[in-house]
Amino acid sequence: MSGNIQLDLLYAELDGKRRTEGKSWRDVAQELAISPSTFTRLAQGRRPDLETFGKMVDWLGVSADHFFSSSARGADNEDTLAVISSYLRADRALRPESADAIETIMRTAYEQLVDKKVSEA
Numbered sequence: 001m002s003g004n005i006q007l008d009l010l011y012a013e014l015d016g017k018r019r020t021e022g023k024s025w026r027d028v029a030q031e032l033a034i035s036p037s038t039f040t041r042l043a044q045g046r047r048p049d050l051e052t053f054g055k056m057v058d059w060l061g062v063s064a065d066h067f068f069s070s071s072a073r074g075a076d077n078e079d080t081l082a083v084i085s086s087y088l089r090a091d092r093a094l095r096p097e098s099a100d101a102i103e104t105i106m107r108t109a110y111e112q113l114v115d116k117k118v119s120e121a
Contacts, residue, residue, distance in 0.1 A: 005053075010067045011042050012085035013060055019107070032059055043089070043096070081107055 018028050029036040032055045038048055048056065057064045084106055088099040 004068070005047065006067050006086065007042060007045055007047065008086040008089045009082060010053075010056065011039075012082040012089065013062070013079060014039070014042075014056060015085065016079055016082050017060060028059070032056065081110055 014028070018025065023031075025039045026036045029038065032052075034052050034055060038052055042048060047053075053064070057067070081103075085099075085103050088094060088102055089096070091099065094102070
């Protein structure tokens with residue numbers, strides 16, 4: 001592992017899985033045995049401690065390497081919505097609530113248009 005951790009990508013992937021599973025941030029925090037405020041701090045660009053990062057990565061079912069700059073942007077199996085969300089959250093021209101609104105629109109459109117046969121393969 002080398003490079004900087006991609007906090008925006010980590011947050012986006014956590015949020016994507018949380019939404020897919022229909023859970024609240026409190027539900028996820030309870031499941032991971034961490035403080036719910038951890039997610040607020042992560043959304044603000046603050047790094048989790050190593051133990052918390054490990055719990056998050058385990059919950060996502062991905063390698064920790066996935067969130068480091070040298071591998072995070074080049075992975076072939078990236079979740080499209082997570083990547084879009086990470087760019088929106090990293091855009092300093094957007095307020096967080098604006099990024100959320102755009103992400104909601106993108107997520108809704110994507111879910112309506114995605115080819116279910118391809119995603120089930």
